[in-house]
Amino acid sequence: MGKTKAAHAELTDEQRAQIEYDEAVAAAALRGAKAPGEATVHYVLYEDGSAGRITTSGLGLGELAKPGREVTQAEYETAVAELHAVRGEHLDELQAADEARLRRHYEALIGVGVAADVAGEMSGYTPAGV
Template sequence: MTTYYVIYEDGSLGRIDTDGEGQPPLAKPGRFVDAATYGARSEELAAQHAQHVADLQAADEARTKADYDALIEAGIPEATARRLSGYQGE
């Protein structure tokens, strides 16, 4: 069994395990790389994903807090404001 690592032109990764002879054809444009380059790109993509998730969570927290604050300012009881806004912070 031979493993080939690929970085595609769109930035995605591929790992191809084959028993065949020579490099297999690629399903889309890309280039074969060594395991270390593949691993580094994989770690880079994981870090980008984690940052994106953290950004989305922070934006959601800010939105729900703003909604909660507006409901409180409008005189809505705290428990109801939390339920309506989804805010679970302090």
């Protein structure tokens, strides 16, 4: 048995674990990755269309809670911007539909002879220019 193997055989499990950890840290440093215990941000796009930013301390992302894939920060930011745009468009549609509903109620009240100011109070609609 060589000297290195003999010396390794005499190590405790704790010492072996420390050596393996140190080797992993050194390998990560050589790859430009962060060492275990240092915070790393991972960007994820999920199959359901959502996005996530996950901070870990270790050598990897690990298993995702739902199907998805890790992406670059740029891909993540593009996807999030698209999600915000879609949400904004949807909000605009909801607000327009709400405004139309209030206007219909207002016009129905006017149609049955309710005064404009009272119809506005009852319906929650304020006609343009008033």
